[in-house]
Amino acid sequence: MKIAIGSDHAGYELKEHLRETLEAAGHEVADCGTQGTESSDYPDFAARVAGQVRTGRSERGILVCGTGIAMSMAANRVPGIRAANCNDLYTLKLARRHNDANVLTVGARVIAPAQAETIVEAFFDTPFEAGHHRRRIDKIEELAGSG
Numbered sequence: 356m357k358i359a360i361g362s363d364h365a366g367y368e369l370k371e372h373l374r375e376t377l378e379a380a381g382h383e384v385a386d387c388g389t390q391g392t393e394s395s396d397y398p399d400f401a402a403r404v405a406g407q408v409r410t411g412r413s414e415r416g417i418l419v420c421g422t423g424i425a426m427s428m429a430a431n432r433v434p435g436i437r438a439a440n441c442n443d444l445y446t447l448k449l450a451r452r453h454n455d456a457n458v459l460t461v462g463a464r465v466i467a468p469a470q471a472e473t474i475v476e477a478f479f480d481t482p483f484e485a486g487h488h489r490r491r492i493d494k495i496e497e498l499a500g501s502g
Contacts, residue, residue, distance in 0.1 A: 356479060359407035359416040361387035361400035362463070363426075366419030368392070369463040369471055373417060376472055385413055401429035405436045408457050415457055417475060422462035430458050434499040437492070442466045447474050451481035453488050 358377055362370035367389055377384050387403035389395045397420050407413040416438075418426035423440040430438035438458035439450035442465045450456040459478045461471050 357383045357413045359385045359404040359413035361404040362419035363397040364395045365421035366463040370419045397425045398429040405430045405433035409435045418460045421464040423460035426460040452484045455483040
């Protein structure tokens with residue numbers, strides 16, 4: 356799977372850990388930055404990752420900041436993006452099954468690397484259930500002007 360990944364300074368170390376883990380698992384990873392722990396602006400990296408997913412250059416995206424909240428807010432401004440801030444497995448599974456989340460955001464100050472790995476694995480393994488959920492996703496897309 357081709358995955359876009361990005362972070363701000365607060366999420367840099369976890370992003371690097373996840374990037375290395377994904378590459379070792381055989382995924383093609385587009386690293387959209389940041390490249391260090393110096394202060395950076397999360398909307399820049401959210402836009403890059405969301406753009407990769409929106410245009411189909413990447414199948415899914417992962418964003419990391421301190422809590423995952425800011426990245427989620429920024430990425431969800433991009434039409435066609437359904438970013439879900441999931442710092443636990445239960446929330447992630449529902450975000451995939453019911454909301455067809457195509458971008459995952461996590462908080463480096465909230466979860467440990469091992470927990471992030473488990474959530475990322477489930478992000479790829481949990482299918483969208485479609486059915487009546489499809490109608491709701493279509494309505495979200497209409498709100499964003501991309502439907």
